[in-house]
Structures are given as structure tokens and as C-alpha cells.
Amino acid sequence: MNIIYTLDIAGTFAFALSGALVAKKENFDAFGVIIIAFVTAVGGGMLRDVLINAHPINWIADLNYIWTILAAVFVMFFFKSKVAPLSKTMFLFDTIGISVFTLLGLQKGLNFNLHPFVALIMGMVSAVFGGVLRDVLTREVPLIFKKEIYASACLAGGVVYLLLGYLGLQENLQFIVSATVIFLIRFISVKYHFELPKIKNDIFGK
Numbered sequence: 001m002n003i004i005y006t007l008d009i010a011g012t013f014a015f016a017l018s019g020a021l022v023a024k025k026e027n028f029d030a031f032g033v034i035i036i037a038f039v040t041a042v043g044g045g046m047l048r049d050v051l052i053n054a055h056p057i058n059w060i061a062d063l064n065y066i067w068t069i070l071a072a073v074f075v076m077f078f079f080k081s082k083v084a085p086l087s088k089t090m091f092l093f094d095t096i097g098i099s100v101f102t103l104l105g106l107q108k109g110l111n112f113n114l115h116p117f118v119a120l121i122m123g124m125v126s127a128v129f130g131g132v133l134r135d136v137l138t139r140e141v142p143l144i145f146k147k148e149i150y151a152s153a154c155l156a157g158g159v160v161y162l163l164l165g166y167l168g169l170q171e172n173l174q175f176i177v178s179a180t181v182i183f184l185i186r187f188i189s190v191k192y193h194f195e196l197p198k199i200k201n202d203i204f205g206k
Contacts, residue, residue: 011097016041016072043130099179101127102154149189157182
């Protein structure tokens, strides 16, 4: 099992656990918790695969994703009091997760001979749209639409990945450097409360 796949599974677990915690907070039943955990963990990758017509869909091709999601739901049900306070740990795994998911989605788009810009968008979709679907299903405004630098961190890291690829950097190093860029942008933006500017008035507004 290589390090990238290990991080992919760890990110899947963290996303599933965060989704399960949100569903539990909303008083969903056991089935609802599993569905929200599933959507949060693999919804972005599944949407990407549908958009680029990649078959089999990510979680269908590898059942380890399913077992990982079920393990996260199990942990939430039986150790919720221990897991819920670990917000910093969950943030760490979430940030690692979006870093890895962005680049895996970008790589998959390039492997399907998509234009690099489209592949970049597919990388972002892989990383953030599971959370968007979770928020929609739990009747929340998606986090990426209202605060924090999240999707834009994915796009920045994806651009770095493409640039390093054009420069001929070794693939593993290319992946590590780009993932680190996403991680640092996300971490620093949250630590220092950086946000993208909001549109309050039109360009001619007073």
C-alpha cells in the first residue's frame, strides 16, 4: 500500500467521520447517518467520475472505501464522546484529505486526456463537493460558499501541480510539493482567519 493510497483512505475516513458527526447532530437515524457519511466521503469523487464518464465509479472499483466509511460510522456511534472534542485532529485529516483528493482528481482528469484547466476543476470537485452535498442534504449553506479559503486552496495547489509537471519534476515529488501547498494555504487561512473578499455593492455602488 503506497503512501498516497494510505492518505486517500485516511482522508476518506476523516470525511466520513465528519459527515457522520453532522448527521448525528441533526438527529438523523442510523441509515441517514450512513448516507451522509457516504456522500461526504466519496460524493466528490463520484461526481467527478460521472462528469468525465469514468467507470467503474471510484467506490465501486475499490470496496475499501465502503469499509472505511462504515468503520467511521462505527467509531462515531460508539466513541462519539471521545471523537467530537478532537476538532483539531479532524481538521488536520480533513486538510490532508482535500490535498490528496484534489491531486488524485486532477491526475485522473489528465489521464482521461482532459484539458489541464478542466482537469484542475475535476480535482477541486473531487475534494470539496462531498462537503457541498453533505451541507445541502442537511439544509446548511455550503461552507465553501460563505467563508474560509477552501476550494481556492485546492485550485492553487492544482495549478502548482500542473506547473511542476510542465517543468518535468519527478511525479512523487510533484505530488508532495503540490499537496503541501494546499495544506499550508488551508492551514494558514484558518489559523489567521483569512477569507476571500465578499461582494457588498456593485462596482458603481455608494
